[in-house]
Amino acid sequence: xxxxxxxxxxxxxxxxxxxxxxxxxxxxxxxxxxxxxxxxxxxxxxxxxxxxxxxxxxxxxxxxxxxxxxxxxxxxxxxxxxxxxxxxxxxxxxxxxxxxxxxxxxxxxxxxxxxxxxxxxxxxxxxxxxxxxxxxxxxxxxxxxxxxxxxxxxxxxxxxxxxxxxxxxxxxxxxxxxxxxxxxxxxxxxxxxxxxxxxxxxxxxxxxxxxxxxxxxxxxxxxxxxxxxxxxxxxxxxxxxxxxxxxxxxxxxxxxxxxxxxxxxxxxxxxxxxxxxxxxxxxxxxxxxxxxxxxxxxxxxxxxxxxxxxxxxxxxxxxxxxxxxxxxxxxxxxxxxxxxxxxxxx
Ligand SMILES: [Zn+2]
Numbered sequence: 332x333x334x335x336x337x338x339x340x341x342x343x344x345x346x347x348x349x350x351x352x353x354x355x356x357x358x359x360x361x362x363x364x365x366x367x368x369x370x371x372x373x374x375x376x377x378x379x380x381x382x383x384x385x386x387x388x389x390x391x392x393x394x395x396x397x398x399x400x401x402x403x404x405x406x407x408x409x410x411x412x413x414x415x416x417x418x419x420x421x422x423x424x425x426x427x428x429x430x431x432x433x434x435x436x437x438x439x440x441x442x443x444x445x446x447x448x449x450x451x452x453x454x455x456x457x458x459x460x461x462x463x464x465x466x467x468x469x470x471x472x473x474x475x476x477x478x479x480x481x482x483x484x485x486x487x488x489x490x491x492x493x494x495x496x497x498x499x500x501x502x503x504x505x506x507x508x509x510x511x512x513x514x515x516x517x518x519x520x521x522x523x524x525x526x527x528x529x530x531x532x533x534x535x536x537x538x539x540x541x542x543x544x545x546x547x548x549x550x551x552x553x554x555x556x557x558x559x560x561x562x563x564x565x566x567x568x569x570x571x572x573x574x575x576x577x578x579x580x581x582x583x584x585x586x587x588x589x590x591x592x593x594x595x596x597x598x599x600x601x602x603x604x605x606x607x608x609x610x611x612x613x614x615x616x617x618x619x620x621x622x623x624x625x626x627x628x629x630x631x632x633x634x635x636x637x638x639x640x641x642x643x644x645x646x647x648x649x650x651x652x653x654x655x656x657x658x659x660x661x662x663x664x665x666x667x668x669x670x671x672x673x674x675x676x677x
Contacts, residue, residue, distance in 0.1 A: 381675040388670040389510035396506035397659035403498040408490040410476035411449035427456035430512040444532035444543040451526035462519030467565040470500025471528030479533035480648035495656040499572030548619035552626035565631035567620040572657030579613035588630030
């Protein structure tokens with residue numbers, strides 16, 4: 332994903348649009364209230380909060396999830412054009428087909444910031460595809476080919492393994508698919524693995540361009556795997572394996588999906604993870620959820636590491652993003668909170 336400082340600039344324009352929309356909606360709401368008050372008085376009814384301690388979910392196995400991180404790293408670098416990329420796509424599709432009812436591999440062609448055309452693959456696996464009410468859980472599976480944030484400049488043009496930035500989110504989706512398939516929630520579930528998320532313009536390029544990141548999610552949002560596809564809401568997992576996980580209320584998530592943010596953060600608080608899902612607003616992050624929100628209009632939040640000392644995480648876009656950068660217990664925390672929310676839905 333992209334460096335957040337740069338996104339702020341782009342996001343200001345976007346915020347102004349949202350602000351304009353908010354003003355219009357408020358005006359419309361006031362108008363509606365005035366109209367309804369002429370008739371019967373409308374009383375807003377607040378839905379009772381779910382008691383998450385009473386919600387039953389399947390048990391997420393941290394060791395099993397971590398083994399999927401190890402499996403992915405064994406393929407080596409997984410950016411488009413590498414053998415590891417090809418092998419990892421086949422691996423994800425094969426494992427998911429063992430747990431899910433349908434698996435669709437969506438190939439696409441895209442041009443990177445440097446003019447290079449690459450072949451990507453989004454992978455969409457579904458539980459109970461016939462159910463109308465759905466939740467979509469997403470992560471990117473490609474690893475970045477330039478360690479452009481490394482402290483050692485000689486590493487800037489080298490690829491990285493992407494244990495946390497890539498493999499951790501994939502592992503969370505895979506283990507959730509395994510345990511959820513045996514004890515399904517009321518909603519149907521779609522697991523979407525996006526490709527070519529992390530091949531955006533490097534810091535050393537000396538310039539910045541919009542939309543060079545998140546190519547797979549841009550493609551899927553414009554060409555969903557099923558016609559008229561929609562879901563109640565979605566969750567994006569990015570860098571969810573840091574040993575000291577810390578998630579804040581990211582701006583795009585708060586703007587597009589405030590209700591879901593409230594639900595997830597209050598569930599985490601109820602489960603004793605208030606120190607992980609921190610009650611703190613943070614700036615916009617250019618990540619896959621932006622395109623899903625903007626184009627498909629599915630409210631989607633980004634659960635992404637936000638270390639107070641670093642950009643995202645100390646290993647972010649460095650060659651240090653290897654198997655030691657992922658703690659299996661962090662994978663379990665984020666999945667446990669997510670499943671409590673999903674299984675709490677009627
Ligand atoms: Zn990244």
